[in-house]
Amino acid sequence: MLNASALAIGLKTNLTAIDWLIMLVYFAFILGIGFLLKRHMRTSTDFFLAGRALPAWVCGLAFISANLGAQEVIGMGASGAKYGIATSQFYWIGAIPAMVFVGLFMMPFYYGSKARSVPEYLKLRYDEKTRAWNAGSFAIMTVFSSGISMYAMAKLIQVLHIFDGVFIHFGLPLNWIFHFSIFLSAIIVLGYISLGGLTSAIYNEVLQFFLIVAGFMPLVWIGLKNVGGWHGIQRALGPGYTHSWRGMAHASTNPLGTEWYALVFGLGFVLSFGYWCTDFLVIQSAMAAESHLAARRVPLIAAIPKMFFPFLVILPGLIAISVPTVTQHMMAQVQTAPAPGVARGAAAASVTSDASSVPVGQGLIPVKVDPISGRVLTNDKGKPLLDYDLATPNMLLHFFPTGMLGLGLTALLASFMSGMAGNVTAFNTVWTYDIYQSYIHKNGTDQHYLWMGRMATIGGVALSIGAAYFVTSFNNIMDALQVVFSFVNAPLLATFLLGMFWKRTTGHGAFWGLLSGTCAAALHTGLTLPADVSGVGIHGGWIAVLHVYPSTMAQTFWTAIWAFAVCFIMTIGLSLMTKPREEKDLVGLVYSLTPKPAEGHLLWYQRPASLAILVLAMVVVLNLVFL
């Protein structure tokens, strides 16, 4: 157990030489990999598709790492603290079945069609306008996602005071830390991608995967030891937190505020399949695999570590809320910005002195403070709100001594960068192949497109910086962007499923089906309101309030279900009214017209289907354990 003196050591970020050394070694490695790979980047295929030469396990780890940005690491810790182990539904229901499906049934078309990107598959299967819509919206979303990643990282570095010591040492103003963090991350990501392309990004995602495991495993170990193991958490938090399916029969009896069928159909089918099966951000790493068989194995291999990730990223949130409450002033929290020129030491001291008047949070989770006024934020019943996003960072600061802390922070920074890098490589491919080569400069040499890819990387990073500042200067813009992105993404699954499995689907049907699905999503959000937001706004009800959902999550799931259904029905209807393509043009693109890959020479355990069954069985067991 912690004693008083241990608490007094506090949760300030006290980095020493060893921590900096660990961080420097990591950054030297990721740039070094870029330099080593540069001489292999001879053609645009090398740069954009890693030469289609990577083994399945490398692509598989990159497949999940691309998605494991720090928003995920921090967000899942936050949800763990807020909702408990039910958060693992996002993995067990919300990812694994979709990953199995894309590996078994969809990868043959992505890889086999020789499309170089997901929008290009849409061009091959449907027509130019469907590709243009998908490529354009995807390019915009990747730029914003990577900008949001950058912004979140800079914010976290600021909140954890990582660079404060260095800045004070060199006499630099502390309010430059935010800008410094943005530009530093931009330069590093730009460096290794423009040197080594997708290979570099994938290799770094693999390093980052192992770093996250290395940084978070001891956190869970020490944390669990501290709260008395899983039983200690059960005692401290009660059954609502430690069972993933309890109370799912009704929206009112579980923390997510949604019924099981909305969870399974909305999250487990529409949202999760829509993401894992159609988003080029993750699909790109499978497309880089060395063979057809390897490409199919990529998502299946990825699913195995993925299903255990809740123990690394969600459990810290539960531990954070279980430990005895720590006094507020010692923890990292968003403090009032000091007046320009005032040294941080003085500001920190003043926070400490009036700490007794600040209400305490719960466990390691501090109360939420308004960054402008410095006041504690409360809900409409006057209860202070908790800043759940600090659950995981505070765990690192609370349990890790110097040395290990350096590794933990490196893991956190690495996850931000790999999230950014995945977006940038997806952007440069879609920009170069699907926008530049298709509409701007059609018949260039391969060297020209390789050059364009490097330029697009620079452009993508520059736009991301712009997006990061855009997000900084407008309140709530992040929420608004996420709502708009969800309108665009929600119907995509129907378009891909119909395209791959129904040969009658036409380009006109797909395009107008997609647009009507997006409109349906917007309409549904405009007409409903979740109960947990304060009034009509970005989150809904801006047309009229016809229905109130118990939670934002429930509303999100139902929006996705509506968008999918409308797109599905409209695409079928319009396809039946328009002229289908000749069957010979659809070979390799549609299930019924594509020869099944020969697996006769493989032993039973080498077949993707066996791997899929193993993965699904493991998920069922995990669900039973935490039922």
Next chain:
Amino acid sequence: MGLDIRLPLGLLFLVTGGMMAVYGLFTHGSAIYEKSAGIDINLVWGVVLSLFGLTMLLLAYLDRRRTANAPPVNLSSEVPPSNRPRGH
């Protein structure tokens, strides 16, 4: 792709783990470990990471020796058909 990922991966973990282990040796029994429930986490975890790094380097080395002329072997899957005895 020319560069076996296990080389940089193994080297990174060997270097980082080594640094942590040495630091843990020098600070063994120090008050900084009150945070980590009394465990010298730098030493313990540093050793674990170094061993992981060494394993990766060893795998990369064995692979290079085994398939001197063939492309890099897929860790997670079977030996490619070219290397496999006839009959499979």
